[in-house]
Amino acid sequence: MGRVVVIGATGHIGSYLVPRLVRAGHEVVAVSRGSRQPYFEAAEWASVERVAADRDAEEAAGTFGYRIAGLEPDAVVDLLCFTPESARHLVDALRPAKPLLLHCGTIWVHGRALRVPVTEDEPRTPFGPYGTGKARIEELLHRETRTGGVPAVVLHPGHITGPGWPVITPAGNLDPEVWRRLATGEPQALPDRGLGVLHHVHADDVAQAFELALTRPAAVGSSFHVVSAQAMTLRGLAAGAAAWFGREPVLEFVDPEEFERRYGPEHARATHEHTERSIAAGIGRAREVLGYSPRYSSLEALRESLRWLVDHGQVDVGGQAF
Numbered sequence: 001m002g003r004v005v006v007i008g009a010t011g012h013i014g015s016y017l018v019p020r021l022v023r024a025g026h027e028v029v030a031v032s033r034g035s036r037q038p039y040f041e042a043a044e045w046a047s048v049e050r051v052a053a054d055r056d057a058e059e060a061a062g063t064f065g066y067r068i069a070g071l072e073p074d075a076v077v078d079l080l081c082f083t084p085e086s087a088r089h090l091v092d093a094l095r096p097a098k099p100l101l102l103h104c105g106t107i108w109v110h111g112r113a114l115r116v117p118v119t120e121d122e123p124r125t126p127f128g129p130y131g132t133g134k135a136r137i138e139e140l141l142h143r144e145t146r147t148g149g150v151p152a153v154v155l156h157p158g159h160i161t162g163p164g165w166p167v168i169t170p171a172g173n174l175d176p177e178v179w180r181r182l183a184t185g186e187p188q189a190l191p192d193r194g195l196g197v198l199h200h201v202h203a204d205d206v207a208q209a210f211e212l213a214l215t216r217p218a219a220v221g222s223s224f225h226v227v228s229a230q231a232m233t234l235r236g237l238a239a240g241a242a243a244w245f246g247r248e249p250v251l252e253f254v255d256p257e258e259f260e261r262r263y264g265p266e267h268a269r270a271t272h273e274h275t276e277r278s279i280a281a282g283i284g285r286a287r288e289v290l291g292y293s294p295r296y297s298s299l300e301a302l303r304e305s306l307r308w309l310v311d312h313g314q315v316d317v318g319g320q321a322f
Contacts, residue, residue, distance in 0.1 A: 002026060002027070002073075002074030002075060002214075003026070003027040003028075003029065003071075003072065003073050003074045003075075004021055004026045004027065004028050004029070004073060004074065004075045004076075004077060004214065005028075005029045005031060005068055005071050005073040005075070005076045005077070006018055006021070006028060006029070006030055006031060006076075006077045006079065007031045007055070007068065007076065007077065007078045007079060007080050007081075008031070008032065008078070008079035008080030008104075009028075009030030009031055009032045009038070009048075009079075010030065010032040010036045010037060010038045010039075011032075011039075011079055011080070012039065012160050012162060012164075012165065012203045012206075013079050013104065013157075013160065013203050013206045013207055013210065014030070014032070014038065014077075014079055014207075015038035015039040015040060015164075015203070016162070016203050016204040016206075016207035017077065017079075017206075017207035017210050017211065018030055018038070018042075018044065018045065018048055019042040019044035019045065020207050020208070020211045021211060021214075022044035022045075022047055022048060023044060024211060026214075027049075028047075028048045028049070029048070029049045029050075029051055029071050029073070030045075030048045030049065030050050030051065031051045031052075031053050031068070032050075032051075032052065032053070033052065033053065033054055033055070034052055034054075039162070039163070039164035039165070040163070040164065051071070053067065055080060055086070059085075059086060059089055062089075064089065064090070064093075065089045065090040065091075065092060065093025065094065066093045068090060068093065068094070069093040069094050069096070069097060072097070073099045074099055074100065075099050075100040075101070075102065075214055076090075076094065076099055076100070076101050076102070077102045077104075077210055077214075078090065078101065078102065078103050078104065079104045080104075081103060081104070081137060082130070082133055082134070082137075083133050083137070084133065084136040084137050084140050087103070087137045087140055087141065088140060091140070091141070091144055091149065091150050091152075094150045095149050095150055098149070098150055098151065099150070100151050100152075100153070100214065100220070101141065101150050101151065101152040101153070102152070102153050102154075102155065102210055102213055102214065103137065103138075103141055103152060103153070103154045103155070104155060104157065104206075104210075105134045105137065105138055105154045105155060105156040105157075105223065106130065106131060106134045106156055106157065107156050107157070107158050107199060107225060107227065107279045107281045108126060108128070108130060108131035108134065108277060108279070109124055109126050109131055109134050109135040109138060109156060110122055110124065110125065110126065110131075110277070110279055110281075111124070111125035111126045111127050111131060111277065112125065112127075112276060112277055112278070113197070113277060113278050113279045113280065116197075116231075116280040117231075117280045117281060117282035118225075118279055118280060118281050118282060119282050119284070119285070120156070120222070120223045120224060120225060120282075120285055124138075124139075128273070134156075137154075138154045138223060141154055142154070142221060142223075145220060145221040146221065151220045151221070152220070152221070153213045153219045153220055153221075153222065153223075153224070154222075154223040154224070155206070155209050155210060155213060155223075155224050155226050156223060156224065156225050156226060156281070157201050157206045157226045157227065158198075158199035158200055158201045158225075158226070158227035158228070158231075158279075158281060159198055159199065159200045159201065159274075160200075160201060160202075160203050160206060161200045161201065161202055161203065161298075161301040161302055161304075161305050162202055162203035162204065162301065162304070162305055163304055163305055163307070163308030163309075164308060165305075166309070166314070167200075167302060167305045167306075167309075168198060168200065168274065169237075170182065170188075170198075170234055170237035170238040170240075170241050170302075171188065171190060171234060171238075171263075171267070171271055172196060172198060172234055172270065172271035172274040172275055173263075173266075173267040173268075173270035173271045173274070174267070174270060175263060175267040176309070176314065176315045176316070179241070179306060179309075179315050179316075179317055180315070180316050180317055180318055181250075182238055182241045182242045182245070182247070182249055183241075183242070183244075183245045183247070183317035183318055183320040183322070184245075184317070184318040184320060185242075185247050185250055186250065187250045187251070187252050188238060188249060188250065188251055188252070189251075189252045189253070189254045189258065189259055189262055189263070190234050190235060190238070190251055190252070190253055190254070190259075191253075191254060191255065191256050191259045191271060191272075191275065192234075192253075192275055193235070193253045194233060194234045194235030194238065194251060194253060195233050195234070195235065196233065196234050196271075196274065196275025196276075196278050197231050197232070197233055197234075197275070197278035197279065197280050198231065198232060198233075198234065198237065198274055198298070199227045199228065199231035199232075199279055199280055199281050199298070200227070200228055200232075200298040200301050200302060201226055201227045201228050201294065201296075201298075201301065202228070202294070202295065202296035202300075202301035202304070204295065204296070205226065205228070205292075205294040205295055205296055205301075206226050208292065208293075208294075208295070209224065209226040209286060209290060209292050212290040212291055212292060213290055216289060216290055216291075218289050219289055219290060222285070222289065224283075224285055224286040224289070224290060224292070225281040225282060225283050225285070225286060226283070226286060226292065227281045227283060227294070228294050228296060228297050228298045228301065229283065229294055229297060230280075230297065230298065231279070231280035231281070231298070232298050232299070234275070235249075235251060237298065237299070237302070238251060240299040240302075241299070241302065241303075241306075244303060244306075244322040245317070245320045245321075245322050256268065256272065259271065303322075306322075307322075
């Protein structure tokens with residue numbers, strides 16, 4: 001057991017991870033911006049040291065990494081790093097003490113899938129600022145480990161899902177109307193015959209993987225996918241969601257231009273960004289090295305999320321029970 005500093009502690013993953021770490025006997029320092037509360041209450045938070053930090057401002061001043069190092073961690077879980085410059089600043093500050101560093105990446109380091117399931121050893125071909133930035137961070141951290149610096153582990157989640165926030169729908173975007181259409185039997189259009197692939201993961205399963213990685217020395221220097229056991233196509237997710245309401249989905253397969261005409265450029269762009277990659281990520285390495293075993297399937301994670309959204313008035317399913 002050790003002293004674990006969690007950066008981004010009250011976000012999607014941290015809200016589940018921090019209570020897990022406390023239950024496992026770790027001393028936890030939760031670093032977050034301002035006084036934001038976690039997504040759900042847990043008694044374990046009462047025993048957590050809370051630290052407020054504005055990462056962007058403190059990095060600009062050159063102080064953030066040294067502040068984290070000054071907390072004297074045995075391990076740092078970084079859930080909030082998006083650029084190589086940010087990662088380098090933290091690593092430079094941690095290097096004298098060399099605590100274990102766990103970084104949250106993304107399956108989007110892979111870019112367009114060529115072979116499925118995609119393994120962690122697939123050559124990196126990311127595109128777009130998010131995936132490209134995360135791939136560069138991954139390379140930086142593994143190089144740091146190889147050269148005897150800060151030991152690091154990189155965990156790559158899929159589309160993080162859970163109660164408390166909007167989630168990627170069976171149409172590959174954040175359009176809340178998708179749920180209503182599937183619940184009420186209205187037509188839902190999909191591009192590419194609905195064969196684009198999404199790989200969801202419940203936030204608690206991501207937290208599980210981070211917890212496991214803290215105590216697996218064999219994980220150091222490696223990357224791991226953290227996703228549900230199976231990816232699903234858009235049409236498969238739509239069928240599963242409609243079945244919650246006792247329906248078959250009414251799907252219309254359209255070209256990208258028609259999809260954008262119906263739902264607008266923002267939702268069409270999000271769908272395209274997801275389906276263009278269509279990553280089905282393998283979890284064999286995470287199972288073998290970490291002992292990772294996802295509790296939730298993609299559909300189970302989505303159903304729990306949708307129930308929360310409906311109960312909190314953020315999604316209308318036309319009064320349908322499920």
